[in-house]
Amino acid sequence: xxxxxxxxxxxxxxxxxxxxxxxxxxxxxxxxxxxxxxxxxxxxxxxxxxxxxxxxxxxxxxxxxxxxxxxxxxxxxxxxxxxxxxxxxxxxxxxxxxxxxxxxxxxxxxxxxxxxxxxxxxxxxxxxxxxxxxxxxxxxxxxxxxxxxxxxxxxxxxxxxxxxxxxxxxxxxxxxxxxxxxxxxxxxxxxxxxxxxxxxxxxxxxxxxxxxxxxxxxxxxxxxxxxxxxxxxxxxxxxxxxxxxxxxxxxxxxxxxxxxxxxxxxxxxxxxxxxxxxxxxxxxxxxxxxxxxxxxxxxxxxxxxxxxxxxxxxxxxxxxxxx
Amino acid sequence: xxxxxxxxxxxxxxxxxxxxxxxxxxxxxxxxxxxxxxxxxxxxxxxxxxxxxxxxxxxxxxxxxxxxxxxxxxxxxxxxxxxxxxxxxxxxxxxxxxxxxxxxxxxxxxxxxxxxxxxxxxxxxxxxxxxxxxxxxxxxxxxxxxxxxxxxxxxxxxxxxxxxxxxxxxxxxxxxxxxxxxxxxxxxxxxxxxxxxxxxxxxxxxxxxxxxxxxxxxxxxxxxxxxxxxxxxxxxxxxxxxxxxxxxxxxxxxxxxxxxxxxxxxxxxxxxxxxxxxxxxxxxxxxxxxxxxxxxxxxxxxxxxxxxxxxxxxxxxxxxxxxxxxxxxxxxxx
Ligand SMILES: Nc1ncnc2c1ncn2[C@@H]1O[C@H](COP(=O)(O)OP(=O)(O)OP(=O)(O)O)[C@@H](O)[C@H]1O
Ligand SMILES: [Mg+2]
Numbered sequence: 204x205x206x207x208x209x210x211x212x213x214x215x216x217x218x219x220x221x222x223x224x225x226x227x228x229x230x231x232x233x234x235x236x237x238x239x240x241x242x243x244x245x246x247x248x249x250x251x252x253x254x255x256x257x258x259x260x261x262x263x264x265x266x267x268x269x270x271x272x273x274x275x276x277x278x279x280x281x282x283x284x285x286x287x288x289x290x291x292x293x294x295x296x297x298x299x300x301x302x303x304x305x306x307x308x309x310x311x312x313x314x315x316x317x318x319x320x321x322x323x324x325x326x327x328x329x330x331x332x333x334x335x336x337x338x339x340x341x342x343x344x345x346x347x348x349x350x351x352x353x354x355x356x357x358x359x360x361x362x363x364x365x366x367x368x369x370x371x372x373x374x375x376x377x378x379x380x381x382x383x384x385x386x387x388x389x390x391x392x393x394x395x396x397x398x399x400x401x402x403x404x405x406x407x408x409x410x411x412x413x414x415x416x417x418x419x420x421x422x423x424x425x426x427x428x429x430x431x432x433x434x435x436x437x438x439x440x441x442x443x444x445x446x447x448x449x450x451x452x453x454x455x456x457x458x459x460x461x462x463x464x465x466x467x468x469x470x471x472x473x474x475x476x477x478x479x480x481x482x483x484x485x486x487x488x489x490x491x492x493x494x495x496x497x498x499x500x501x502x503x504x505x506x507x508x509x510x511x512x513x514x515x516x517x518x519x520x521x522x523x524x525x526x
Numbered sequence: 527x528x529x530x531x532x533x534x535x536x537x538x539x540x541x542x543x544x545x546x547x548x549x550x551x552x553x554x555x556x557x558x559x560x561x562x563x564x565x566x567x568x569x570x571x572x573x574x575x576x577x578x579x580x581x582x583x584x585x586x587x588x589x590x591x592x593x594x595x596x597x598x599x600x601x602x603x604x605x606x607x608x609x610x611x612x613x614x615x616x617x618x619x620x621x622x623x624x625x626x627x628x629x630x631x632x633x634x635x636x637x638x639x640x641x642x643x644x645x646x647x648x649x650x651x652x653x654x655x656x657x658x659x660x661x662x663x664x665x666x667x668x669x670x671x672x673x674x675x676x677x678x679x680x681x682x683x684x685x686x687x688x689x690x691x692x693x694x695x696x697x698x699x700x701x702x703x704x705x706x707x708x709x710x711x712x713x714x715x716x717x718x719x720x721x722x723x724x725x726x727x728x729x730x731x732x733x734x735x736x737x738x739x740x741x742x743x744x745x746x747x748x749x750x751x752x753x754x755x756x757x758x759x760x761x762x763x764x765x766x767x768x769x770x771x772x773x774x775x776x777x778x779x780x781x782x783x784x785x786x787x788x789x790x791x792x793x794x795x796x797x798x799x800x801x802x803x804x805x806x807x808x809x810x811x812x813x814x815x816x817x818x819x820x821x822x823x824x825x826x827x828x829x830x831x832x833x834x835x836x837x838x839x840x841x842x843x844x845x846x847x848x849x850x851x852x853x854x855x856x857x858x859x860x
């Protein structure tokens with residue numbers, strides 16, 4: 204098998220807080236093959252955005268305390284800041300969450316796209332560059348003339364398309380998309396996600412998509428990772444995870460999804476996640492888990508390999524699979 | 527679209543000027559007592575001469591100035607003279623016209639304050655940007671921040687200290703005036719060096735006093751701009767730091783600074799009365815100060831009118847250039 208595009212090993216990220224370091228990401232490991240679509244889900248505050256920011260090395264107020272981030276074989280946790288700057292967008296790009304406010308209000312769209320080429324040393328003639336920008340815009344379903352416009356003249360969906368066009372400008376091998384459509388209405392969300400999916404396929408880049416909407420996610424990604432309290436608690440092919448979750452938290456997330464058959468009262472997950480400053484001993488989920496046993500309170504579960512690429516960090520995963 | 531916008535702004539400017547002239551006409555007429563009689567009495571008292579018939583003299587003056595006409599007639603006449611820049615006579619230096627007094631002082635004030643304001647705007651804005659930029663070396667930020675304390679010292683205090691040290695103790699610079707006595711004014715070296723020699727202390731005291739305010743404004747704006755999503759995306763794009771600082775940070779944080787600059791330039795006439803007084807600089811502020819001291823009624827009125835109009839004009843010019851620096855203002859994109 205070929206080398207993975209991205210290989211994250213035992214990543215630990217800590218934020219500096221007045222009460223001491225808060226571990227927002229704790230020993231997270233996963234890897235992505237070329238062109239693979241990986242979805243990251245989990246409740247608010249579980250560390251999804253922090254993981255993505257750590258990959259970009261753009262943590263504010265936080266640091267990578269340990270771990271490896273190998274992108275195409277190079278450990279990003281070790282390289283210098285200037286080298287990291289050259290990696291951004293060239294090898295790994297980002298589709299931001301706040302499309303409405305992610306474009307510079309005083310520069311024309313074309314100029315905000317051209318500076319990516321300029322600062323990454325792509326020397327082209329002005330005419331060639333204009334043509335390239337026009338094609339990028341057309342690729343995401345926008346007219347080429349959008350390059351003359353200012354951000355305030357575009358709708359939210361158009362702005363997000365511009366951001367998608369930017370993210371593929373330098374043909375990266377990995378795209379990070381942190382809730383790229385959460386600021387848009389449902390219809391536009393589907394269209395924009397469709398566009399992102401199409402250009403990602405055309406480019407052959409791998410993608411990490413963060414989202415809250417498990418159902419939308421299931422359509423888009425092939426593999427899914429579930430985060431809880433800074434830990435990756437389950438990963439696997441999206442179909443298998445939905446059909447037979449191997450972690451009680453995942454199971455509860457799926458059961459919490461609204462559906463037409465279940466008209467019963469919406470079931471949330473009772474309780475709140477543990478404090479990051481003062482982590483629970485044992486399994487971080489034991490205080491909310493209906494299946495917790497004595498061992499869960501003391502002994503942190505390791506990530507265990509189930510069948511084919513489907514893993515979970517739970518002492519009772521077999522019983523769950525049997526149930 | 528731009529033409530519409532300009533027409534609208536121009537209309538607003540005309541309205542402001544119209545109101546300013548009207549108020550300038552009405553206010554003195556609302557004042558209790560008769561200014562002419564008061565002035566005459568004062569003249570007679572200070573002249574020490576025979577009192578004579580003040581009433582009769584006042585009546586003849588009133589007829590001469592048209593003050594015996596109906597009010598609307600006076601109002602039209604007032605407009606007529608304002609449009610011809612005829613603002614009456616100085617009462618203190620009688621044959622001098624108010625328009626002459628203004629024209630004599632204006633170039634000095636515009637030169638000194640215009641120059642000092644632009645210098646402090648430029649330096650202060652840059653300083654604020656450098657202090658707020660997280661990648662600025664630590665010692666530079668510390669040094670820059672310490673300059674900000676000057677913003678809390680009033681400029682007349684700085685002016686007096688500079689005057690005392692450099693003009694009185696060390697005698698490096700002159701203590702007053704705008705140009706050495708007897709210079710033949712023209713485009714020659716002695717004019718330029720003379721202006722610079724006399725202008726240095728007042729200009730420096732303004733720059734030192736104002737730089738901190740510009741820097742503080744810029745620092746605050748840049749800090750908030752740096753928290754914007756477009757800065758995060760600019761960094762994610764792997765842009766050079768210099769480009770993020772200039773085109774994503776400063777370029778956006780500058781916008782309110784321009785508004786402040788236009789306002790400051792509009793207030794130039796009254797802006798540094800104290801500096802002109804301290805350095806006996808022959809500008810319009812100094813003239814206003816003298817006029818207030820001598821109750822030189824028409825001069826005060828003329829300068830105040832000029833002040834209002836210059837603010838209206840400065841705001842109009844700002845409105846003209848603002849769409850060029852902030853495309854959101856009128857949607858003038860292609
Ligand atoms: N700058 C910061 N300083 C301190 N703590 C932070 C900071 N940013 C995030 N955190 C904490 O880190 C944890 C993970 O946050 P993160 O934003 O990664 O969550 P998330 O999974 O993306 O949540 P959401 O779904 O709401 O976007 C949270 O508990 C959050 O409070
Ligand atoms: Mg998030």
